[in-house]
Amino acid sequence: MKKFQFVNPTKIIFGKGEIQSLAKEIPIDRKVLILYGGGSIKKSGLLEEIKTVLKDYQLGEFGGIEPNPAYETLMQAVELIRKENYDFLLAVGGGSVIDGTKFIAAAVPFTQDDPWKMIVEGLPIDQALPFAAVLTLPATGSEMNNGAVITRKSLQAKLPFFSPVGFPKFSILDPVYTYTLPEKQIGNGVVDAFVHVMEQYLTYPVQAKVQDRFSEGLLLTLVEEGPKALETPEDYDVRANLMWTATLALNGLIGSGVPQDWSTHMVGHEITALYGLDHAQTLAIVLPSMLEVMKEEKNVKLLQYGERIWNLASDLPAREKSALAIEKTREFFEAMGVKTRFSDYGLGEEVIEKIITSLEAHGMVKLGEKGTVTPQIVRQVLTLSL
Amino acid sequence: MKKFQFVNPTKIIFGKGEIQSLAKEIPIDRKVLILYGGGSIKKSGLLEEIKTVLKDYQLGEFGGIEPNPAYETLMQAVELIRKENYDFLLAVGGGSVIDGTKFIAAAVPFTQDDPWKMIVEGLPIDQALPFAAVLTLPATGSEMNNGAVITRKSLQAKLPFFSPVGFPKFSILDPVYTYTLPEKQIGNGVVDAFVHVMEQYLTYPVQAKVQDRFSEGLLLTLVEEGPKALETPEDYDVRANLMWTATLALNGLIGSGVPQDWSTHMVGHEITALYGLDHAQTLAIVLPSMLEVMKEEKNVKLLQYGERIWNLASDLPAREKSALAIEKTREFFEAMGVKTRFSDYGLGEEVIEKIITSLEAHGMVKLGEKGTVTPQIVRQVLTLSL
Numbered sequence: 001m002k003k004f005q006f007v008n009p010t011k012i013i014f015g016k017g018e019i020q021s022l023a024k025e026i027p028i029d030r031k032v033l034i035l036y037g038g039g040s041i042k043k044s045g046l047l048e049e050i051k052t053v054l055k056d057y058q059l060g061e062f063g064g065i066e067p068n069p070a071y072e073t074l075m076q077a078v079e080l081i082r083k084e085n086y087d088f089l090l091a092v093g094g095g096s097v098i099d100g101t102k103f104i105a106a107a108v109p110f111t112q113d114d115p116w117k118m119i120v121e122g123l124p125i126d127q128a129l130p131f132a133a134v135l136t137l138p139a140t141g142s143e144m145n146n147g148a149v150i151t152r153k154s155l156q157a158k159l160p161f162f163s164p165v166g167f168p169k170f171s172i173l174d175p176v177y178t179y180t181l182p183e184k185q186i187g188n189g190v191v192d193a194f195v196h197v198m199e200q201y202l203t204y205p206v207q208a209k210v211q212d213r214f215s216e217g218l219l220l221t222l223v224e225e226g227p228k229a230l231e232t233p234e235d236y237d238v239r240a241n242l243m244w245t246a247t248l249a250l251n252g253l254i255g256s257g258v259p260q261d262w263s264t265h266m267v268g269h270e271i272t273a274l275y276g277l278d279h280a281q282t283l284a285i286v287l288p289s290m291l292e293v294m295k296e297e298k299n300v301k302l303l304q305y306g307e308r309i310w311n312l313a314s315d316l317p318a319r320e321k322s323a324l325a326i327e328k329t330r331e332f333f334e335a336m337g338v339k340t341r342f343s344d345y346g347l348g349e350e351v352i353e354k355i356i357t358s359l360e361a362h363g364m365v366k367l368g369e370k371g372t373v374t375p376q377i378v379r380q381v382l383t384l385s386l
Numbered sequence: 387m388k389k390f391q392f393v394n395p396t397k398i399i400f401g402k403g404e405i406q407s408l409a410k411e412i413p414i415d416r417k418v419l420i421l422y423g424g425g426s427i428k429k430s431g432l433l434e435e436i437k438t439v440l441k442d443y444q445l446g447e448f449g450g451i452e453p454n455p456a457y458e459t460l461m462q463a464v465e466l467i468r469k470e471n472y473d474f475l476l477a478v479g480g481g482s483v484i485d486g487t488k489f490i491a492a493a494v495p496f497t498q499d500d501p502w503k504m505i506v507e508g509l510p511i512d513q514a515l516p517f518a519a520v521l522t523l524p525a526t527g528s529e530m531n532n533g534a535v536i537t538r539k540s541l542q543a544k545l546p547f548f549s550p551v552g553f554p555k556f557s558i559l560d561p562v563y564t565y566t567l568p569e570k571q572i573g574n575g576v577v578d579a580f581v582h583v584m585e586q587y588l589t590y591p592v593q594a595k596v597q598d599r600f601s602e603g604l605l606l607t608l609v610e611e612g613p614k615a616l617e618t619p620e621d622y623d624v625r626a627n628l629m630w631t632a633t634l635a636l637n638g639l640i641g642s643g644v645p646q647d648w649s650t651h652m653v654g655h656e657i658t659a660l661y662g663l664d665h666a667q668t669l670a671i672v673l674p675s676m677l678e679v680m681k682e683e684k685n686v687k688l689l690q691y692g693e694r695i696w697n698l699a700s701d702l703p704a705r706e707k708s709a710l711a712i713e714k715t716r717e718f719f720e721a722m723g724v725k726t727r728f729s730d731y732g733l734g735e736e737v738i739e740k741i742i743t744s745l746e747a748h749g750m751v752k753l754g755e756k757g758t759v760t761p762q763i764v765r766q767v768l769t770l771s772l
Contacts, residue, residue: 218599
């Protein structure tokens with residue numbers, strides 16, 4: 001096991017009807033800005049419900065945070081908050097709204113320069129407005145971690161940042177809010193959570209047995225519950241399992257003490273920035289080919305994954321076992337309704353050099369748990385994904 | 387899945403040599419009291435190492451916190467701290483030292499009455515001195531939770547308490563410190579952690595798939611690594627796996643959203659208070675018999691446990707499968723060197739009524755996840771354990 005530090009102070013409030021806890025958790029003297037996305041929380045009635053629970057607070061609203069939240073949009077919220085002195089942010093939505101809120105929370109007190117520099121220059125982010133989340137879409141894990149991914153449209157850049165002050169004070173997880181999600185968002189969410197686990201699990205063995213078992217527990221739950229979530233959208237327990245799994249997939253726990261990959265994510269971010277594909281779509285395109293190209297380096301864990309997740313017989317020849325494990329991964333993504341090839345999205349080999357150029361421009365030339373995923377390797381991966 | 391709230395702000399610093407982090411984690415203006423047990427940290431050199439790392443701090447020492455930490459001892463520390471104005475406590479040891487330090491930390495500012503009343507009257511504990519831990523014995527999980535168990539010798543009482551301010555600020559987990567532990571303490575620690583998981587896992591199913599998988603991951607790791615820890619005491623990875631498993635076995639995570647039992651612990655505490663057996667010894671005596679007596683109520687989870695932990699064939703008849711699962715549990719405890727019958731400790735049927743009288747005196751007459759473990763049931767359990 002490798003050395004690690006783990007800390008995660010976010011309070012999780014989980015279960016049907018827990019929106020009522022909002023008024024207990026936010027100090028009454030706060031001026032609260034509610035942030036959300038495209039307005040589905042208006043249609044569903046959730047926004048009104050929240051306003052009712054928070055009727056004794058000074059409230060404001062900022063809607064329109066888009067998928068792959070854009071710096072340009074978020075800076076409007078920053079201006080609004082500075083002008084009207086909000087001092088508590090409540091993100092209501094999925095990962096994009098929560099990620100966007102994290103950026104906003106850190107950007108408001110960052111008055112010395114353009115907040116974009118916090119990200120590109122990796123400046124230390126040690127101050128942020130307090131914020132919390134009401135999760136409506138299980139996928140990214142942002143509700144219980146300190147990371148976010150922000151897009152700057154004008155630069156076609158999509159970049160992650162992390163900060164010790166990036167944890168929500170609390171997050172409310174009510175599985176009922178996910179009943180009305182379109183199938184596509186459920187499929188995307190399952191793939192996103194699955195690949196989060198894979199980035200922290202499918203590397204090389206370091207005898208971290210608990211981390212392996214926990215990762216496998218999350219993967220098995222996604223494999224079991226994912227298809228059910230599509231078949232029976234109002235099964236509370238299925239949605240509860242998905243929601244808690246997606247949160248635990250990226251809250252720092254399973255990645256503690258083990259090597260981490262993240263090459264699939266870094267390549268995926270460039271694809272989204274260039275071509276606008278959903279985050280999960282890019283992961284579904286990249287991961288199976290990445291595993292194929294890197295299968296020698298990842299051999300031991302790939303075989304363990306095949307046996308423990310896909311019940312492949314332990315006496316199957318190694319070559320066959322790893323091939324089957326990769327095939328089953330691809331089939332699972334497809335079964336969740338997320339296509340796994342560029343051609344499925346109308347893209348062809350013209351994308352390859354553009355993606356590589358972008359990766360190089362962002363300095364991402366030694367990716368993966370051993371830094372061996374070079375632009376040449378990425379070229380092989382993308383070619384296999386056509 | 388049941389509703390739940392989960393929060394755990396303790397920072398874990400894990401790995402060989404991490405004692406050096408102490409000076410980064412404790413604010414330099416603090417007056418630090420180092421608390422420990424019987425003095426093994428003097429012999430091993432750990433105390434001197436800590437003093438060297440903290441050479442720029444005002445330091446004091448309080449040794450002699452015994453296994454099953456006693457109110458009578460702990461109140462001496464409380465007096466010392468009040469008199470000499472220590473404002474940071476550093477527990478160095480296993481669960482007893484950390485539990486004792488939690489009590490001390492809460493008792494120092496509790497000046498309005500006898501701090502024992504915090505426990506017996508369940509008074510809200512909302513203030514405590516900041517404290518941290520250096521763990522030397524993987525077992526209780528106290529290093530990453532907000533509970534403690536305190537004994538008052540004069541009353542033959544051993545009682546738990548919990549508090550929102552009962553989390554260590556940080557805990558340093560260095561597996562190397564466990565190399566020199568006597569075999570008995572390793573065996574006890576493995577049994578303790580194993581039963582912690584069982585109390586949160588072996589109840590009735592609520593479709594909480596992740597919690598089940600995580601619990602099973604911890605149990606499987608204990609089953610795999612426990613015997614190795616006895617055979618090869620200086621295997622870093624084995625000790626690291628045990629240490630992290632014991633911490634995760636009782637940090638609130640696997641118990642979130644599921645029913646919990648704890649009847650074995652409550653009966654075990656009375657046995658320790660009356661007869662001085664080690665905590666783990668009492669658990670090893672009680673658990674197998676408790677599972678036997680409660681096997682109808684626990685049937686579904688007992689079969690799942692048999693299949694997933696002990697690899698029992700899924701087509702084995704249920705009666706046989708549950709019997710085998712219980713038998714294998716007992717064999718595992720014995721293999722870890724922890725005996726599972728009263729007679730192994732020179733105790734006979736005379737203990738039964740005394741234990742029941744104590745339980746009744748402490749109001750523990752409806753134990754277990756459904757409150758069905760009555761004194762009559764406990765009598766059956768104890769009889770089976772003779």
